[in-house]
Amino acid sequence: MAMTAIELRQRFQALRANKVFEIFVISVIIFSALVIGAKTYEIDPNILQILLFFDYAITLFFLVEIVIRMIAEPNLKAFFRKGWNLFDFIIVVVSILPVEQSEMALLGRLLRIFRVLRLVSIVPELRVLLNAFVTAIPRMGYVSLLMFIIFYIYAAVGSILFQHINPYLWGNISIALLTLFRIATFESWTEIMYETMEVYPLSWIFYISFIFVAAFVFLNMMIGIVLETLQREHEKFDREHGQGEAGEIHWMREHAEIMEQRMERMEQMLSELTTTRCKAEKNNNNR
Amino acid sequence: MAMTAIELRQRFQALRANKVFEIFVISVIIFSALVIGAKTYEIDPNILQILLFFDYAITLFFLVEIVIRMIAEPNLKAFFRKGWNLFDFIIVVVSILPVEQSEMALLGRLLRIFRVLRLVSIVPELRVLLNAFVTAIPRMGYVSLLMFIIFYIYAAVGSILFQHINPYLWGNISIALLTLFRIATFESWTEIMYETMEVYPLSWIFYISFIFVAAFVFLNMMIGIVLETLQREHEKFDREHGQGEAGEIHWMREHAEIMEQRMERMEQMLSELTTTRCKAEKNNNNR
Amino acid sequence: MAMTAIELRQRFQALRANKVFEIFVISVIIFSALVIGAKTYEIDPNILQILLFFDYAITLFFLVEIVIRMIAEPNLKAFFRKGWNLFDFIIVVVSILPVEQSEMALLGRLLRIFRVLRLVSIVPELRVLLNAFVTAIPRMGYVSLLMFIIFYIYAAVGSILFQHINPYLWGNISIALLTLFRIATFESWTEIMYETMEVYPLSWIFYISFIFVAAFVFLNMMIGIVLETLQREHEKFDREHGQGEAGEIHWMREHAEIMEQRMERMEQMLSELTTTRCKAEKNNNNR
């Protein structure tokens, strides 16, 4: 029985790896997400019927596949220990829940939204991207903390200085934080600046220094995280495959050690040879 | 006959590689594209006449050159197998089509636009850039998919929560997707936020989290693709030329293997030498 | 006594390294910063009381810890020689100053703002980020100088050409500098351009060339600084730990020298061996 499950799992995996099948599933999920979500396009009811049929078929495919994967594992604990298995399981369960009743319409609509996450179940590249995103979170957290400190100090100074000019923008620190975020996105920031410059003509220093610092920290965060994530991915790939520059260097590093030991042995032998040679020479000559 | 075609092709290639000729052709194409397209500049009719003459001359040059390249190839199949040959052929054909009749004015105008693509035929660096663009498409596709999922979830949540506040912006998921794209470009996004914050004071979490996630994914996509493309180009160049850091490492990697084999042989010989030496010693001493 | 101080310091360091303690302290500092700063949230007085209690407790913890660190050092000079010690000391002193009197309310409010910097005292990653920021300042200074030159030349040309069109935007070089900064952030720059294009139809060249040059220099500055800082961090880490590609290469570089010397000695010995061998042969043969 277990053998059959593993065999079936392999068949399903082969079907999934098929590019045409992948593109078909992606198209169905996207279109059904748009159609069900929007409910405004004037689509031929027959086409809509076919689309919904395919959408249910895909959910069924996922359901059957996940059941087979659960059977193929020795036990359920081992199955749920892998994060992505749990993710797939929840998505399938949410997709098959019958939530069409009117009394819980909002919940039903919210749950239906998450059906689009079936895309992550079918496209392995999206898992790689999400993994990269997840591994970047700790670093993002620390840089967000630094950004919060910078925004907070500017917001506190701004709310003290500009509160009487425009309480709608600088009324308290929370409002000032939002105003600063708006300035950081360059959204009509000159209007805000011109308003305060009428009272404090030098207040442009506040705005321009903030824009410089915020842009630097924001770019630092984004580019730093992206580059680190990319580098980590590449190093991981290179280490696993022994390919590329890093792989070649690693190969040389290991073999250099072997070569060094060999050369040490060779020098030892050579010096022994020279000594015995000399002795032999002497013996030969003495004889 | 074929020999002459190949000779002629070489002459045309030499003319093309000429920088002065290249700059002249680029100028003529750009100016005629602007003049023909705009039809509003008040240009001296004589200068316009000369410009049009040069423009036709360049198209003729391309026509003659492509015919020679076709003759120089053993057969037409081999010629059209290369993507860029097909591209050049279509551009030349489109450029010489006589589409000035009034009844198909729109088609004529659309076809004339593509004459500007003759620039790609004359500047080899543009082909390199377009190649880089084309090779980046698969990765772009997957990150676009991830972006679609993020945009879709935010659009669905936004359309459920904010539909009654402003149906013009959040009426259905399609409209909400467009609104979110607008927010991602920071286009008057604070107005949209302030409007919903009057009803839901905490809705800034929705906007700011979206801006963070969208900016991260977008920058990840762009920077990741650019860096990967650049790296691939460099690696390809280094591998072909054996130059640079990667080239030097690759050379060492290959030669390290040869050196290792040589040292193995040397150690073998040395150990044999020591053994025979000892035997000889013994023989010598025993005698 | 000093031993006990060092022991106590180690205990405090162990407590600080605790992740749960770190997250708790970060939460208390952020919430008390928002609550004290904003004074607008309608929070249950009891919760506020607890929050303030924890806030004072953290300051007390910092005070006790810094006193222990001061005692643990051989003398105060050695303590204050480290920049971060001085930073922590000032933050603690500012945090415990009793500045609630109404006559110096503004000073008190400004001082309270800086309590948020206790976050930098508790999170070592923030120190790394701030260090990176500080080391980037010299390079930032030079690129800012280049940007000033570019902005100044454009501002001067702009104020000469456009002064009579809109003195509010181009009245003198200082105002024009601010206007150009606004254009560099794309803030309603087309309005400014359309206004001057009515008088000088070719003035779009001024704006578009400025946007290109400013964007290039700004991106150059930001990306260059970020990449250099990242690279320096990585190199420092690799050099200290001997890990990664750079570490492996450095190891090989050093050992290659040792191997080369060893091979020189081996060749010497071999050539001696061959020479004496030959002599011995001759001796043997001659005998």
Next chain:
Amino acid sequence: MAMTAIELRQRFQALRANKVFEIFVISVIIFSALVIGAKTYEIDPNILQILLFFDYAITLFFLVEIVIRMIAEPNLKAFFRKGWNLFDFIIVVVSILPVEQSEMALLGRLLRIFRVLRLVSIVPELRVLLNAFVTAIPRMGYVSLLMFIIFYIYAAVGSILFQHINPYLWGNISIALLTLFRIATFESWTEIMYETMEVYPLSWIFYISFIFVAAFVFLNMMIGIVLETLQREHEKFDREHGQGEAGEIHWMREHAEIMEQRMERMEQMLSELTTTRCKAEKNNNNR
């Protein structure tokens, strides 16, 4: 005489390398540039007098220094062959021209603007940055050409489709090019889009595809150029100093060749040794 000139030049170079002197000169140039340019700050006439005095003193310093550099060179041709010498010479000549007469006020004001370029004469880091900028121009040219093609095709299509909707934005290709540049900077682009979407509901495809393509090409251009320039700088530095990863690899690459040749010689000697050894053995044994 020439010796004295060279000695004097060295003294001037020593003075220039002095950081305090550099910062003083930078401050004077910037403040005088702002004061002379703006002519609006209400500054104490005495301070203005001192500032102008220092400004003239710096120009005099530059004049004397450049004359000494000219004398120190064997002839004037050798002096002017270096681009930066010519640059410094023109800046000094422009700075000392007496252009205060009213009849050529505009020229005088334009010339005075360029006095700020004396900063480039005094700060060597700015020359490095400008060099990087100049070396990036060819690549920038090609990517600008690609961008022109993309903008042109979109502009032509846009002017054909949207001309009747808003001739002010899409009237002809030139105007459409400007409108597209505005869209690429996200300047009120949604207004433009909503206007055309009333007539063509699917025209959002036009705008969003354009923003994606333009952002990709623009970022590709900027990041690619910055990275390439940085890399070239680093490689140049590493090659010259033999430092860093690239330097270590280059050292190893060269020495690996020497080692390989040495090992070839050693193997030769060893194999000879073994052969003669065997012969000797035979001789010994045969005897």
